[in-house]
Amino acid sequence: MPANDLxxxxxxxxxxxxxxxxxxxxLALHATLTQEPxxxxxxxxxxxxTLLVVFDPASTTRARLTDDIVRRPPHTAAARPRPLVEIGVRYDGADLDDVAAHTGLTRAEVVRRHTAPEYTVAFNGFAPGFAYLTGMDPALTVPRRTSPRTRVPAGSVAVADRYSGIYPRQAPGGWQLVGHTDIVLWDLDRTPPALxxxxxxxxxxxxxxxxxx
Structure with missing residues (x-):
């Protein structure tokens, strides 16, 4: 059902x-539906x-919910920001030199540009606790590795395309590794488990x- 290209x-x-x-x-629709669900x-x-909207059929109908969403303005005010999470990183990643070479920057400038912005979690995916972070300096936009690794250590901080991310656990992956952190991103004893x-x-x-x- 189209409405404002939606x-x-x-x-x-x-x-x-x-x-x-x-x-x-x-992100705009997610913000307004979070603030005024x-x-x-x-x-x-x-x-x-895309945005998946899960509803309780006992409380609403698909038609009613769809009508509510398509009637919302196409551009909305941002929701109240969540608390800021600071993540300490040791910039010793296996691909740091490759990222520097690809961008034409020094290692120090790559680190400076990676730590300068405030990022926002756009969405989660790939693995439990893996967050796609937006807001990265465009100068750090790099492609994924041509040959993905079979094992990327947990806590690896990486960049790919316009995103930055952190591997919550050991897993295969093709992002460019720039550093690592000790922070725990996924903990089943925490509510919610994802940090x-x-x-x-x-x-x-x-x-x-x-x-x-």
């Missing part, structure tokens, strides 16, 4: 998928170009001894 598709018996084709619009909404799951939820603000702190060369 499409709403049924997804199972108790969800709709809002297709926006644009991350910024996904329609009746019956029980969960929101953003992605790069970095959509909308969370993040800053990286350079803990590298002696600083990068």
């Amino acid at each position: 499409r709403v598709l049924p997804c199972g018996d108790a969800a709709i998928l809002v297709d926006l084709d644009d991350l910024e619009r996904v 329609p009746a019956g909404v029980v969960d929101l799951v953003p992605a790069a170009s 970095l939820l959509p909308g969370t603000r993040v800053r990286f702190l350079d803990l590298t001894e002696g600083g990068p060369e």
Whole structure:
């Protein structure tokens, strides 16, 4: 159902998928639905170009929820920001030199530019606790590795395309590794288990001894 280039598709018996084709619009809609949720909404799951809206069929209907969403303005005010999470990083990643070479920057400038912005969690995916962080300096935009690693250590801080991210556990991966952190991103004994939820603000702190060369 199109409205302002917005499409709403049924997804199972108790969800709709809002297709926006644009991350910024996904974040804006996620923000307004978080701040002013329609009746019956029980969960929101953003992605790069879509927003999954899960609802309670006993409290609302797909038609009513769809009508509420398509009537909202295409551009909305941001939701109240979440607390800031600061993450200490040792910039000793295996791909730091490759990132510097690809961008034409020195190692020190890569680190400076990576720690300068305040990031926002756009969405989660790939693995439990893995957050796609937006707000990275465009100068650090690099492609994924041509040959993904079979094992990336837990806590690896990485960049790929316009995103930065942290591997919450050991896993295969093709992002460019620039450093590592000891912070625990996924803990089943924590509520919620994920430290970095959509909308969370993040800053990286350079803990590298002696600083990068």
